[in-house]
Amino acid sequence: MQMLSSETVIQIAFLLLTLAIFLVIYNLPKKAFSKLRxxxxxxxxxxxxxxxxxxxxxxxxxxxxxxxxxxxxxxxxxxxxxxxxxxxxxxxxxxxxxxxxxxxxxxxxxxxxxxxxxxxxxxxxxSGRERGDALVKRAELQLAVNRRRRIDSALSDLVEAVSLTRDNPKGFCLLGQCYEIKGMKEEACEAFREALKVEPESTVAREGLDRLKS
Known part of the structure; x- marks a missing residue:
């Protein structure tokens, strides 16, 4: 059997390498497209x-x-x-x-x-709005489940929430209530006032300020 020349062997190897590269290039986008779909x-x-x-x-x-x-x-x-x-x-x-x-x-x-x-x-x-609303809801639930144990966690959520969305009267009202529970009257008044800026007819904020002033 006649031995293949070294030049022929190199050509065959190059051809196989080219074919392998082509198959990889062809199959990868197909797999990626299938996954994307x-x-x-x-x-x-x-x-x-x-x-x-x-x-x-x-x-x-x-x-x-x-x-x-x-x-x-x-x-x-x-x-x-x-x-x-x-x-x-x-x-x-x-x-x-x-x-x-x-x-x-x-x-x-x-x-x-x-x-x-x-x-x-x-x-x-x-989004910032969505995260802010979710934080307010979580704080509300924390206070409802166990106000005493979760007050600090709720307060942290509310501080972040109102920093994300300043036009959130519910967030400010809950924040005021948390500060009030912790005996932080000045901070509570400020939170209730911020709530009234957004929603002037908020009875929760108004009642909160009245309590703190009495």
Missing amino acids: SNSRAASQANRHFLNGAQLLSRARSTRHRANAESLAKHAVAEADIALSLLPRDAASLILRALALDVLGRRTSALRSLDAALSPPTSKSL
């Missing part, structure tokens, strides 16, 4: 379930019938859970779940969902 499909499905859940939550909050509200809130939680099964780190779905659980009176579970939504890196997807 899969992610896009999951995001689309998650968004649909999130919107369904948001509509259910809105109806639950607006109805006057407790049984109907609970039924709608349960369905909202289910929609949020499906969205999270598709996108586990979706902060918006975690917040939706927390708000629906709050309607059901499950405050501890709601707090856990908000904790997850506000933890890095999940919270990076939230």
Whole structure:
């Protein structure tokens, strides 16, 4: 059998290397596109379930019938859970779940969902307004679950919340109440005054100032 010349061997090796490079270049974009398409499909499905859940939550909050509200809130939680099964780190779905659980009176579970939504890196997807609103809600739940033990944590959330969104009367009112509980009267008055700047007809802020002045 005639031996191949060294030049022929080099040419064959070069040809094989060229073919291997071509296959890599051809297959990688195909795999990347397949993954992108899969992610896009999951995001689309998650968004649909999130919107369904948001509509259910809105109806639950607006109805006057407790049984109907609970039924709608349960369905909202289910929609949020499906969205999270598709996108586990979706902060918006975690917040939706927390708000629906709050309607059901499950405050501890709601707090856990908000904790997850506000933890890095999940919270990076939230705008300043969204993060501020979520912080105010978490502070409200903390005070409702255990005011004495969670007052400092709630206060920290509220300070950050009002720094993100100055036009949040509820945040300022809760901040004033926290300062009032801690005996920080000047800070409490200032917070209530800020609330009145945003919402001049706020009875909570007005009553807070009246208490502190008496």
